[in-house]
Amino acid sequence: xxxxxxxxTFLKNTVNLSQAKLTLLDVRxxxxxxxxxADPELGxxxxxxxxQGSWAQRTIINPVGDSEFDADFMxxxxxxxxxxxxxxxxIDKVYAALHRHSIYGAMPHTRKCxxxxxxxxxxxxxxxxxxxxxxxxxxxxxxxxxxxxxxANPAGFTAWMQKKDGIANNNLRKVIRLxxxxxxxxxxxxxxxxxxxxxxLGERVEEIKPLTDPGxxxxxxxTLLTIVEDLDRWLxxxxxxxxxxxxxxxxxxxxxxxxxxTYSYFRDRIHTHARxxxxxxxxxxxDRSVRLWRKLFGDAFPDQPRPAASLTPAAAKFATPxxxxxxxxxGRAG
Amino acid sequence: MTxxxxxxxxxxxxxxxxxxxxxxxxxxxxxxxxxxxRPRTGTDGLVTVPxxxxxxxMPHVAxxxxxxxxxxxxxxxxxxxxxxxxxxxxxxxxxxxxxxxxGNRLCLYLDPAREWDPAxxxxxxxxxxxxxxxxxAAGAFxxxxxxxxxxxxxxxxxxxxxxxxxxxxxxxxxxxxxxxQRTPDRLDLTCAxxxxxxxxxxxxxxxxxxxxxxxxxxxxxxxTRPPTAHDPQTADAASPALxxxxxxSALRNPExxxxxxxxxxxxxxxxxxxxxxxxxxxxxxxxxxxRRLARRSTPSRLGSLPEELADVPLAWCYLSDERPExxxxxxxxxxxRVFQDCHIHIWGCGGIGSWAAEMVARAGAAHLTLSDPxxxxxxxxxRQNYTEEHLGMTKATALAxxxxxxxxxxxxxxxxxxxxxxxxxxxxxxxxxxxATVSITAGxxxxxxxxxxxxKAVLAQLATDSLTASLGILTIAAPDTPTSLSAIDHTVxxxxxxxPSLEAYHALWDEPDPxxxxxxxxxxxxxxxxxxxxxxxxxxATLINMLGTQMRHPVxxxxxxxxxxxxxxxxxxxxxxxxx
Numbered sequence: 001x002x003x004x005x006x007x008x009t010f011l012k013n014t015v016n017l018s019q020a021k022l023t024l025l026d027v028r029x030x031x032x033x034x035x036x037x038a039d040p041e042l043g044x045x046x047x048x049x050x051x052q053g054s055w056a057q058r059t060i061i062n063p064v065g066d067s068e069f070d071a072d073f074m075x076x077x078x079x080x081x082x083x084x085x086x087x088x089x090x091i092d093k094v095y096a097a098l099h100r101h102s103i104y105g106a107m108p109h110t111r112k113c114x115x116x117x118x119x120x121x122x123x124x125x126x127x128x129x130x131x132x133x134x135x136x137x138x139x140x141x142x143x144x145x146x147x148x149x150x151x152a153n154p155a156g157f158t159a160w161m162q163k164k165d166g167i168a169n170n171n172l173r174k175v176i177r178l179x180x181x182x183x184x185x186x187x188x189x190x191x192x193x194x195x196x197x198x199x200x201l202g203e204r205v206e207e208i209k210p211l212t213d214p215g216x217x218x219x220x221x222x223t224l225l226t227i228v229e230d231l232d233r234w235l236x237x238x239x240x241x242x243x244x245x246x247x248x249x250x251x252x253x254x255x256x257x258x259x260x261x262t263y264s265y266f267r268d269r270i271h272t273h274a275r276x277x278x279x280x281x282x283x284x285x286x287d288r289s290v291r292l293w294r295k296l297f298g299d300a301f302p303d304q305p306r307p308a309a310s311l312t313p314a315a316a317k318f319a320t321p322x323x324x325x326x327x328x329x330x331g332r333a334g
Numbered sequence: 335m336t337x338x339x340x341x342x343x344x345x346x347x348x349x350x351x352x353x354x355x356x357x358x359x360x361x362x363x364x365x366x367x368x369x370x371x372r373p374r375t376g377t378d379g380l381v382t383v384p385x386x387x388x389x390x391x392m393p394h395v396a397x398x399x400x401x402x403x404x405x406x407x408x409x410x411x412x413x414x415x416x417x418x419x420x421x422x423x424x425x426x427x428x429x430x431x432x433x434x435x436x437g438n439r440l441c442l443y444l445d446p447a448r449e450w451d452p453a454x455x456x457x458x459x460x461x462x463x464x465x466x467x468x469x470x471a472a473g474a475f476x477x478x479x480x481x482x483x484x485x486x487x488x489x490x491x492x493x494x495x496x497x498x499x500x501x502x503x504x505x506x507x508x509x510x511x512x513x514x515q516r517t518p519d520r521l522d523l524t525c526a527x528x529x530x531x532x533x534x535x536x537x538x539x540x541x542x543x544x545x546x547x548x549x550x551x552x553x554x555x556x557x558t559r560p561p562t563a564h565d566p567q568t569a570d571a572a573s574p575a576l577x578x579x580x581x582x583s584a585l586r587n588p589e590x591x592x593x594x595x596x597x598x599x600x601x602x603x604x605x606x607x608x609x610x611x612x613x614x615x616x617x618x619x620x621x622x623x624x625r626r627l628a629r630r631s632t633p634s635r636l637g638s639l640p641e642e643l644a645d646v647p648l649a650w651c652y653l654s655d656e657r658p659e660x661x662x663x664x665x666x667x668x669x670x671r672v673f674q675d676c677h678i679h680i681w682g683c684g685g686i687g688s689w690a691a692e693m694v695a696r697a698g699a700a701h702l703t704l705s706d707p708x709x710x711x712x713x714x715x716x717r718q719n720y721t722e723e724h725l726g727m728t729k730a731t732a733l734a735x736x737x738x739x740x741x742x743x744x745x746x747x748x749x750x751x752x753x754x755x756x757x758x759x760x761x762x763x764x765x766x767x768x769x770a771t772v773s774i775t776a777g778x779x780x781x782x783x784x785x786x787x788x789x790k791a792v793l794a795q796l797a798t799d800s801l802t803a804s805l806g807i808l809t810i811a812a813p814d815t816p817t818s819l820s821a822i823d824h825t826v827x828x829x830x831x832x833x834p835s836l837e838a839y840h841a842l843w844d845e846p847d848p849x850x851x852x853x854x855x856x857x858x859x860x861x862x863x864x865x866x867x868x869x870x871x872x873x874x875a876t877l878i879n880m881l882g883t884q885m886r887h888p889v890x891x892x893x894x895x896x897x898x899x900x901x902x903x904x905x906x907x908x909x910x911x912x913x914x
Contacts, residue, residue, distance in 0.1 A: 001834045001837050002837055002838075004837075004841075005840075005844070005847070008847055008849075210899070210901075213901070214898055214899050214900065214901040215899070215900050215901010215902060216901060218802075218900060218901050218902070222901070284834045284835060285834060286834055289834070306831060329800075329845060329846065329861075330772075330842065330843055330844065330845065330846075331799055331800045331801065331841040331842055331843070331844050331845065331846045331850070332772050332797040332798065332799065332800060332807065332842055333684075333685060333686075333772060333797060333798050333799065333800040333803065333862070333863035333865070334682050334684050334685060334686045334687065334770040334771055334772040334796065334797045334798070
């Protein structure tokens, strides 16, 4: 069975990052941004900010146990020609601005390859990614390790995601979250980075698919089945690690972010999951189907209370005589 | 200055190809098909080829068209392959035979758009000619369908004229009818004036029109003479009765208005059947001339056709002949035929009800009772059957106004919503009550009506899913059972929820999740649902077809259906309510 309602509950209660945490992210990122703008040295260079990564693409999920959850945001800076020969200067300057700050300077903060990371006490960190549009038109972020520019096209990636999610009736992002949950919480295909997983899943969504298979993106479980089976077929046709291009059209690839061993493991795991998803989806018995979904997603996958036909909800606080009607709305419209 | 003769027109590539094919065909089928002269290209770009078809071997039956040993034709090839070639004769011996226009033009294509393939070449044309001759000789044309072409033929249509709508019987005798302009493109023909602006229009009986009705008043008066006296070469032998009737009507119609007339033509082989109709029009200037002449001398004393009117061009109006005796409804074999002449209550005129009402109205329901006090607002136009004109009106009132534009003869009442006591007799008086409200109160009220002994109406509830509007549910309580719709819904719901193969339909019995419904405006707005006009029209149409199928032999139970694009399976399932 599809167990659509179970998936809705699973996503809402277990997989998705809670609204409270999302709000906290918003507040903290805004505070950091205002602090950096107020910095006398860095502030004049700052042109804006925009969310990035899974936070921006709404594919962020709850972290495992006490693990940290994070948010990336791009700090849009004006190009300083004096630093043209040393792109890492931008990261250093952001780091220095945080370091000078009365609050953030006292918090753990460190320079990473492409960002400055600021850590909070309660299992959360924020990655600040300097981003520039160079005079020659290139949109770039910094690779501090190599002290070079890396091409980026955040707007292109967002547009790609919106297009693919639209084709999938807004179910692609939910499927990506489910697959990330499978990776993080179930320990499946570890080693495959989120950007690669997102790209591979998103690239499987095609406009022509619903023409030959109507309803294939109609709800979350069906979309999960469709995309994972399509991904499985694609992977099985490629024994060797394929080149994965950035779908934003930046021209770069993600090839360096995994190797043949990681790829082969991922390929095998997806093959297994495709079979498991098909088994749970096609299982006609509700209880057995839920057991199969749980085998895949773990015990957090809920056993949704099944609705009774047009009966007063038993959980109502004030019991009423059993009526052949309902006091709440059914899923009907006229 | 030397005077040059203009170069002779040359056949187009497509005409050359047809000529080559014709030559090859004639060579292969001599002497059945012969080219008897040189092709000529006219200044109009048409190529005309004389051909001869051997007809001596064609079986002839009594009453069939007499044929000579061979028959000659002129085959005309248009400059573009997009138009089919034409075939005509240089004589009028075939006049009066079905599919002969104006006495000498054979109608080989009733619908060129579907019958003429520009890529097929000349062979199908010759085959159609051969078949026409064979059928004509054998008397094989069906008098009922093979029209005698001068009546209602395609030549009697002048571009730019209004369409004349005829719904009342038209006699085959001299009479006066009335034409009323309803829209710039429509004139209604009635036996009595519809309003003060209606114009008198003479009905002129004609026995046959083997050569058509002509394009000038002189031709018309000549061609409508009795066939026994027929002589197309005599132009001055006008029909005095026709001229008198035209003048009498024109005299009593306003100046500067055209004068229409109706020719009521008998079928040549079935004179007892309803007459065929042609509606012609004299232009305003000619009508004014006729008025002036009639004022000088009474219409009956006009005598022969005045010279100044002889060459007046006639316009022929397109006719929408909707007389019941000559028209067959296009839906008589479809499920909705059962709604014809019914009295139907429709409670709830929203996404389902507003479309359901239109469908049963178009299906011929005689009487609708509508109920929905809700108001039409702009956001509803994306999916409900309303227009900008209806904003601010109550839905029932707005829907009634829309339905009245669909059919003149539809009776529509507006009722208060259930449980108004005035509706207590609804199930006894109507043939069908459709509840499309998704209202618990309305459902309860229907339960009450279901208990009424000897109720007449089938009770039905229609709804869609609140997520996509692409699933449909139809619950029916047959007249011979007192079982309430609630009980049927409850029992069927239990069955559906316990059937994993019907999981796609579980949502119809389940409370929607918070995110599924839509709050279209800010604040404490009423939750509504997603769905487009396409979803709702399609789902409603499916439900109405199911209902129509069941109306003849109603069985209590529930239909579930899904639109193809939803991917929900099964696409349809009927779950009967267990009896006994």
